[in-house]
Amino acid sequence: MTDCTSAERRRLLHRRAEGALSGIDEVEVEADPRRLRISFLGPVPENLQPHHIRIDGGRRVTGLVAEAVDVQGAPADRDSLLLVRLDRAGDGTPYRLRLVERDPEGGDRPHHALDPRYAEATFRFGVDCPDQPDCLDPPAAPEAPPPGPDIPYTAKDYEGFRALMLDRLALTIPEWRPSAVPDLGLTLVEALAFHADRLSYLQDAVSR
Numbered sequence: 001m002t003d004c005t006s007a008e009r010r011r012l013l014h015r016r017a018e019g020a021l022s023g024i025d026e027v028e029v030e031a032d033p034r035r036l037r038i039s040f041l042g043p044v045p046e047n048l049q050p051h052h053i054r055i056d057g058g059r060r061v062t063g064l065v066a067e068a069v070d071v072q073g074a075p076a077d078r079d080s081l082l083l084v085r086l087d088r089a090g091d092g093t094p095y096r097l098r099l100v101e102r103d104p105e106g107g108d109r110p111h112h113a114l115d116p117r118y119a120e121a122t123f124r125f126g127v128d129c130p131d132q133p134d135c136l137d138p139p140a141a142p143e144a145p146p147p148g149p150d151i152p153y154t155a156k157d158y159e160g161f162r163a164l165m166l167d168r169l170a171l172t173i174p175e176w177r178p179s180a181v182p183d184l185g186l187t188l189v190e191a192l193a194f195h196a197d198r199l200s201y202l203q204d205a206v207s208r
Helices: 007-016 158-172 184-207
Strands: 023-029 035-041 053-057 066-072 080-086 095-102 108-110 120-123
Touching (some): 023 095, 053 066, 158 184
Antiparallel strands (some): 023 035, 035 080, 066 080, 095 108
16 A cells, blocks of 8 residues: 555656646645645646635534635645635544535536546544543553452361451441341351351362
């Protein structure tokens, strides 16, 4: 695939359009988002006026109007440049710029000095996130998970499991203190310790 900014791409386009009319190569938004820089394959059409510029598209900002046009000196990697000043900047959604002229039968048609295949181009305002309110901030790095509990594995009987669970609850729920034997939390701890004791016995039986 040929790089869109390479000289090879431009050479291929010129070969394809050799002897044909001019055309729009690309549309760039300048630092001032109300100014567009249009690169042409070939010369800028003569006597181009703001009413020849049509801009469609946009979601929140529509109906953009060209207020002024100015032919610029082209750098070595461009054939010709046209600077367009708009009445306002657009949003971050796609827009389509067309060069048109009034059709005698009504409506608009592609400008007579342009190849119809290159009489329009799509572009976007503000592709750089730091300057655009529509861009999302990068997601924050996830917080490191808290360290897991330090569980000793030496407990093998009812008393050991009961003491282990009570010590763990004293860390995770420091405000809880069993006040009497019928306490629901203490009942659950002792029930779990009883079943853990039975499972530990079965493990020892299987290993023997």
